[in-house]
Amino acid sequence: SAVISQKPSRDICQRGTSLTIQCQVDSQVTMMFWYRQQPGQSLTLIATANQGSEATYESGFVIDKFPISRPNLTFSTLTVSNMSPEDSSIYLCSVLFSGRVPFFGPGTRLTVL
Amino acid sequence: KQEVTQIPAALSVPEGENLVLNCSFTDSAIYNLQWFRQDPGKGLTSLLLIQSSQREQTSGRLNASLDKSSGRSTLYIAASQPGDSATYLCAVDTDKLIFGTGTRLQVFP
Numbered sequence: 001s002a003v004i005s006q007k008p009s010r011d012i013c014q015r016g017t018s019l020t021i022q023c024q025v026d027s028q029v030t031m032m033f034w035y036r037q038q039p040g041q042s043l044t045l046i047a048t049a050n051q052g053s054e055a056t057y058e059s060g061f062v063i064d065k066f067p068i069s070r071p072n073l074t075f076s077t078l079t080v081s082n083m084s085p086e087d088s089s090i091y092l093c094s095v096l097f098s099g100r101v102p103f104f105g106p107g108t109r110l111t112v113l
Numbered sequence: 114k115q116e117v118t119q120i121p122a123a124l125s126v127p128e129g130e131n132l133v134l135n136c137s138f139t140d141s142a143i144y145n146l147q148w149f150r151q152d153p154g155k156g157l158t159s160l161l162l163i164q165s166s167q168r169e170q171t172s173g174r175l176n177a178s179l180d181k182s183s184g185r186s187t188l189y190i191a192a193s194q195p196g197d198s199a200t201y202l203c204a205v206d207t208d209k210l211i212f213g214t215g216t217r218l219q220v221f222p
Contacts, residue, residue, distance in 0.1 A: 033209060042202055043212040059114070092156075094210065100144050102210050104157050 004105035020079045023093035028073035037090040083112045115140045117213035125219040132190040136203035144206040193220045
């Protein structure tokens with residue numbers, strides 16, 4: 001199993017600013033994922049972040065808007081850049097462990113004014 | 114591109130009814146399919162995981178089936194209770210977890 005923490009747990013930000021969300025895992029994992037959950041919606045995959053390579057973004061998401069770092073096997077960051085109210089969502093990181101069992105962080109609730 | 118759809122989008126039933134939630138996916142090349150529950154303002158709770166080689170999984174009052182060739186899964190909830198009220202999400206694993214659109218369930222006393 002895995003324990004995943006995210007910082008911050010929530011934030012309220014002004015339009016045009018950027019926020020960096022941190023995801024820390026208590027053990028080494030190869031595959032880490034970032035999701036967005038907009039109000040009343042399901043989870044949408046933003047990108048896959050693998051250590052040692054650039055993140056792979058899903059359709060509709062670009063690196064300039066959501067830059068991702070993955071400096072080691074236990075940590076990743078997602079930045080939401082030049083925010084607008086439409087970016088108000090819950091952002092979750094996730095990892096896949098042996099047997100392809102997913103674990104999710106508690107999420108970061110972002111409100112953009 | 115894998116697309117995952119859930120029907121119905123919302124469901125409101127009286128307590129005690131047996132329920133069927135549906136999940137369909139467009140690409141059958143999956144490792145597994147998983148059902149989750151999400152309570153308002155809370156995180157995800159894993160309910161059942163079905164490997165691609167399996168046909169079904171059971172846990173208590175929950176039974177999930179998988180027909181990979183037709184791209185379908187169903188979650189059966191027996192004798193529903195008000196505590197079952199939540200949003201139910203299916204997700205398929207194809208090197209990454211792709212979530213369905215969700216079914217919002219309300220069970221009233």
